[in-house]
Amino acid sequence: METTPTGSGDHPGEGTPHREAAAPSGDPLEEVLGRLAAIEAGPSARTVIAQILAAALLAVTRTASVRDPLPETAPGSAEEALAVLAGIDHLRASLAAVEATWQVSAEQRIRRDDAARGVEAEKQGRGAGQEIALARRISPAASSLSQAKARRLVQDMPGTVDTLWAGAMTAQQASAVATALDGASAETCRRIDDAIREHPETLHGKGCRRLQADIRAMVQRLEPETARERAERAARARHVRMTPLDDGMARVTAVLRGIDAVALMHSLRTRAESLRAAGEKTSASALEADLLVEDVLRGPQSAQGEPGEARTPRRPRPRPGLDVGIVITDTALLGREDDAETAQLEGYGTLPAHIVRTTLLGQPPGSLRDREEDHPDEVVSAFYRRLYTHPRTGDLVGMESRSRAFPAGLARMLRWRDTTCRTPWCNATIRHHDHVIPHHRGGPTSFANGQGLCIRCNLLKELGLWILAPLTGTAPARDIDTTGTTDAEPTTRAASRPPVPPDPGTPPRAWSWTSPHGATGISPTPPLITPGPDPTSVTGEDPDAPDPPASAPPP
Known part of the structure; x- marks a missing residue:
């Protein structure tokens, strides 16, 4: 069904429907009624x-x-x-x-x-x-x-x-x-x-x-x-969830028993007010958040200190053995102080690289200078794994396994790449690692054929004839039946064709999803790290090429 123009176009359909209507040249209701009469x-x-x-x-x-x-x-x-x-x-x-x-x-x-x-x-x-x-x-x-x-x-x-x-x-x-x-x-x-x-x-x-x-x-x-x-x-049904926010922040919500929640908030509020009374300048709400983090990551005993002592909560470092996945370039982590660099935090998404650096140093995000006296040396509790990415595309080096189950390293790569469930419009936490082309139909256990899904989407994807097709941006994609098992004969010609496994090291640009009854959606393949600007994208020249001689004519 077409909509009635409300803008200033000369012909029906050329206006901008969401803008304030201008004085129409004709009766728009009559135009709509005329279009309704023509609908078949x-x-x-x-x-x-x-x-x-x-x-x-x-x-x-x-x-x-x-x-x-x-x-x-x-x-x-x-x-x-x-x-x-x-x-x-x-x-x-x-x-x-x-x-x-x-x-x-x-x-x-x-x-x-x-x-x-x-x-x-x-x-x-x-x-x-x-x-x-x-x-x-x-x-x-x-x-x-x-x-x-x-x-x-x-x-x-x-x-x-x-x-x-x-x-x-x-x-x-x-x-x-x-x-x-x-x-x-x-x-x-x-x-x-x-x-x-x-x-x-x-x-x-x-x-x-x-x-x-x-x-x-x-x-x-x-x-x-x-x-x-x-x-x-x-x-x-009690649970804890995290929602990423802007500028490296996140909201953690917890559904608790009412009595437990009231007691938790009363404890945080009382301790924050005690710190404020002792001269702490940080707001009470921010102190409550810091105390909650310190209680979880260090334990309540270390957070409370000696009886009767009111001390400012520190920026806690994770307990030894706590594994937090961060994908970051070596230059962003150890090299120049470039605030344009970004990193990928597992379960969160993209955040500024400087937040990772300051957090590992025990400083609050946004610190303008290092303050060694605020984070004395402690037992090392952060471990680094080197995973190299392409400097311009941000693609991680691919991996492939002969086993049906995704190895731990490959599974981690999928989680770091996808961040959340790859089903279109789903934002749930990744719990399962799925073969886009099923393993029993020749699908490899690879970086390109793998995707992270939540439990619900992974289980329901096996119900009915779901079709996934790789979108490469070049040749038309061939449809792939992701189930391979159905109680009836395939209802589409595309589903009867054998699957075409993708290159194990190069994920497609996106996967097109089609439900058994024709609903469609696109699931783009995210880069692990948003690539920086290409030095050759503006001039088209090699940045490492020698300068031309002074007498050379301009290009």
């Missing part, structure tokens, strides 16, 4: 298009969060701008209701196709989340959570879906309600759904955190007999 699509597709258009019409004519809807505002007025923003939010809510319905429909249709292909009953539909994630361009984990919430809303809470469609609640509120009802019975979901449908005004002005607290309180009243079971299930 089946009844089902036309119904979906009609739903989307109806949602847009409802959003601008019955906008909930402004006094005057868009058709009743003056052109160029502030009221018009607010009506547009409110209408977009209303439309987002309506489309969220449509999307939830179609997520459930897609899952049911994939399950039905699996049954028709003779897939075992317990495996039917297990790959739906992976395909839906690829089609929606989000991570499989996010898609899985979204599917669970969509299933709960569509199957058990139709009144809430209608309220969402009407714009009486936001998409964020609907997500919060579905999340708060995780683990609740279908009967509880229906009773809360009735309350939302009968009294949607209770949602007005209520943020997601407050709304979730209200929903959980209702669940507690409706299901007191399952409270202990819910608490035990929630406790089993």
Whole structure:
């Protein structure tokens, strides 16, 4: 379906849709209606298009969060701008209701196709989340959570879906309600759904955190007999995660038992305030972070010191035996102080090389000069492994093994290269090392044919006929069936061709992924270190060539 131009182009389609609309030369609604009449699509597709258009019409004519809807505002007025923003939010809510319905429909249709292909009953539909994630361009984990919430809303809470469609609640509120009802019975979901449908005004002005607290309180009243079971299930889901941030920083989040979390924060806060009272100038929040790191890397006894002593937390060096993977050039680590150099930190990604240098010296990142008195000599606890990369491309020297399992060194190279799961849109931590072309179909155990995947993606990649094709940027890639095993005959001609193992030392530029039902995505092969500027890229000359004689004519 084509969109209506809102820019200043001379012909339909030449405008810029996301910019503020200029005065149109004709009626844009008539142009859209003319294009709709020319659409050739089946009844089902036309119904979906009609739903989307109806949602847009409802959003601008019955906008909930402004006094005057868009058709009743003056052109160029502030009221018009607010009506547009409110209408977009209303439309987002309506489309969220449509999307939830179609997520459930897609899952049911994939399950039905699996049954028709003779897939075992317990495996039917297990790959739906992976395909839906690829089609929606989000991570499989996010898609899985979204599917669970969509299933709960569509199957058990139709009144809430209608309220969402009407714009009486936001998409964020609907997500919060579905999340708060995780683990609740279908009967509880229906009773809360009735309350939302009968009294949607209770949602007005209520943020997601407050709304979730209200929903959980209702669940507690409706299901007191399952409270202990819910608490035990929630406790089993405790975890710690890291999210990379800018400038060499990261956010570590921990889901803990509430009592443990409160006690942890109270301890950190008390010790930080004690240090501040003793004259420490660092902010209390930064001191809390330093104390947490020191407790984990050195142990609480060494961090606390003598009883009654308030001492400033030091920049701790890792305990002996703690293995942290860093890929960095020798010049960045030991040579010139070049702040343009970068390094790769395993599990994190790219960060400035100077942060690695200062951290190994025991200094806080961003130190402007070495201060030897701040980091006296200690027992050596950092070990270096030399892995050479191409100075311009950043490619690591390839490795190949005759074994089926990836050797430790090769597996580490894959983790350092890929950083996170290589499935398109997935950002999960690498847990498995996968043969792109399966080993039983001739795929080598090599740097080029290997990729790092999370557990979920590696297991679900074996469900259905997933096709991976190398993209080299030169010749058209040949499709590769990554499974080699299916309960039905291959459904595509490409899947029946024998795989073409890539060069074991040269990974392709990217892998193209295609799901069994046609969702597609690209997974680029990242360089281990972002290469620096090529001295010959501007002039095209050899930087090591001798200077021309003074009498030589200019080029």
